[in-house]
Amino acid sequence: MPNSEPSTQRSSLQTLRGLLPFLRPYRRQFIYAGIALLIAASATLAIPAAFRQMIDLGFGSSGDRQIHDVNLTFLALFGVATILGIATAARFYMVSWLGERVTADIRNAVYSHVVTQSPQFFETTQTGEVLSRLTTDTTLIQTVVGTSISMALRNLLLMSGGLIMLFVTSVKLSILIIVMLAMVVLPIILFGRRVRQLSRDSQDKIADASAIAGEILNAMPTVQAYTHEQIEARRFSGFVENAFGTAMRRIRARSLLTMMAILLVFGAIVFVLWLGANAVMDGRMSGGQLGQFILYASIVAGALGALSEVMGDAQRAAGATERLLELLAAHSPIQNPAHPAMLPARSSQSAGGARLSLEAVSFSYPSRPGTLSVADLTLEVAAGQTVAIVGASGAGKTSLFQLLLRFYDPQSGVIRLDGVPIRDLHLHDLRQAIGIVPQDTVIFSANAMENIRYGKPEATDAEVMQAARLAAAHEFIERLPEGYASFLGERGVRLSGGQRQRIAIARALLKNPPLLLLDEATSALDAESERLVQGALEVAMQGRTTLIIAHRLATVQRADRIIVMEHGKIVETGNHATLVEQNGVYARLAALQFNLDTQEQPTTP
Structure with a gap:
């Protein structure tokens, strides 16, 4: 204070x-x-x-x-x-x-x-x-x-x-x-x-x-x-x-x-x-x-x-x-511009997705001014493209998402959405164009219907249920004592981790934004739920620009492009096969995961 x-x-x-x-x-x-x-x-x-x-x-x-x-x-x-x-x-x-x-x-x-x-x-x-x-x-x-x-x-x-x-x-x-x-x-x-x-x-x-x-x-x-x-x-x-x-x-x-x-x-x-x-x-x-x-x-x-x-x-x-x-x-350093610019009009929200570009972006958190979380990062993402972002913890992946949502402003560089610098956009317009499924799922003290409707307050019950079906959440919600009217408890204590994650995914899908950010969206799911949600996400990502932070190769391999971050910088880029052949950071991460996955397989007696 x-x-x-x-x-x-x-x-x-x-x-x-x-x-x-x-x-x-x-x-x-x-x-x-x-x-x-x-x-x-x-x-x-x-x-x-x-x-x-x-x-x-x-x-x-x-x-x-x-x-x-x-x-x-x-x-x-x-x-x-x-x-x-x-x-x-x-x-x-x-x-x-x-x-x-x-x-x-x-x-x-x-x-x-x-x-x-x-x-x-x-x-x-x-x-x-x-x-x-x-x-x-x-x-x-x-x-x-x-x-x-x-x-x-x-x-x-x-x-x-x-x-x-x-x-x-x-x-x-x-x-x-x-x-x-x-x-x-x-x-x-x-x-x-x-x-x-x-x-x-x-x-x-x-x-x-x-x-x-x-x-x-x-x-x-x-x-x-x-x-x-x-x-x-x-x-x-x-x-x-x-x-x-x-x-x-x-x-x-x-x-x-x-x-x-x-x-x-x-x-x-x-x-x-x-x-x-x-x-x-x-x-x-x-x-x-x-x-x-x-x-x-x-x-x-x-x-x-x-x-x-x-x-x-x-x-x-x-x-x-x-x-x-x-x-x-107390004044937030993130303010709306005096004369906000407008994003290009779309015939439909998901048509073509959003074009995203980052030009020499550098950023450090106010609490850690001496440490760059993102360092001179330049990235172009075409409309409708799916890009996976991988790297060790602390590489700057989540910081990148926070910059895209303009929770913080970079110290240098420009971020553009459909060619418009995001600093020139009204915060409501910017964030309305972005859907996010965070790693730490937030469930409000309300029923299942209202938790999903948080993504689009004016949505009808039918739209909410359709989003739940896409996120493989409809079946378990229907099995709750009062179905969609069931109270989920404070912070969703009445749900499992995977169920909370699917509620959050349904919320983002209901919003139907041109840019979708998935921050370890399937991290809390079991194998069966992950398979269901992965199929739903593939449908949702069609015609929409998607950035995925993920460690599981099942998600990464389906991306159009993979970028590897280390100490806030992009150190490698390509698809799964080319990055494995380079025998660099990505290959090392892939080898570690393959070894872990092999160790987790049950042995035959």
Whole structure:
């Protein structure tokens, strides 16, 4: 993730300004909430004045006049309470709606932004951390938008109005209490930055724990196979305890801040009220005035205490906002061109296949800038041709596929599809023209029908079933408990490796692209399934340009051309027979496989 250290120097308010783009669309709702807030605050501030009238006029008069004044005062109080109740309910509804709506918008914005990032982003960012930011951090922001902002404004209004009414009631006592209450600001300033940094650290620790949990839960078969359950439980416990320790430091800082604020505020109030009580006894102030002053002082003190709590929430939300804004500020190096070019029109998607050319392409991964994965590679593939790419692990085969899909851009050289540089194409147009069956099959938590339809969302059920037949998947899908409606489990855990591979092949065939990339597409199949899929792939490859990464010679031998890669370069090219005769890298790989295949044959007793 980007370095966040400089951002910790910014104030909470500066950081929370980053939420303004998400708040602006709902100005009308904020206005409604503000009106309700003003009415509720005004009603609250009217209550002490009503009490003063009750004490001075009601209890100060006698007979019928006293009863009349008391009745009127209590009727007025009930009216104020009714207004207060209605306005408070309206305010609560509006700000709660705003909190939920803005949080949903932020989650959508962050998720939509993250899914557009290139693989380079996910080389350095754990998915568990992203999920933590989408859940825990947005919940903190929901608290601020849906509660804390409203509480802050409410208490600012109450404090401001209360201070004004304190001066109206008694200038001398008001000056004394303000001077003493001003002392509360100092600890808030001193501890504010500390609490904010600890809040940020606490969220980071929680994200670390979420990331490690997600990684282990996705690898449970391996964990259990190596009997690492207790080891991983202890490792996760370490992360949790680390997060707990950081949270406790934050809680201690906030507790100290709250304690100091309460002691100073109420100590000041008690001292000033003692002076007021002496003024009443000396006749310099009426009982109603003192009662009014007490209530307004309580309102001001309560508002100030609530503001210190809100400040703590704001500190936590500022840390969460920083983390979310970091995600939104991350820009993928793979961008659509300002004026995208168009691929040549086709009479049908598979007519003739796509023409592919690579001109002096060199590429190294951002995480390994000193190592070339593809080195000065030049390759021409005619439309409709099938080219097999072989080589040892690390030769650059998969890197080549990632460049064709423009998951990365090469540092030098040009890749063209039908004569158009792929950098000039819109990413959607480029990837729509390419179908891929990856080595690591991805099965989504959905039924078989939807997993295959992922290749073409608008496909009919009949088209999905036809693609499954071509991939030799129809029969085993039909045997599932609910056929094509059968849920395949998270990551396809209810299927065998070969079945998952055939689902992925069906998905690519349904897409029906002019360029097909097969990355060890038959690697997880048994001999019978491989024979079925191989026949289906041969039909699918007709009239379509196909690049195949494969080690099995059964696949390689059927290719129009074989290129052999080593250290990112093409070292040999030709067909199976000519490459074996050259007695080079390919011949060595072929000899190794023949030996392995011979060793795997069952012996006759």
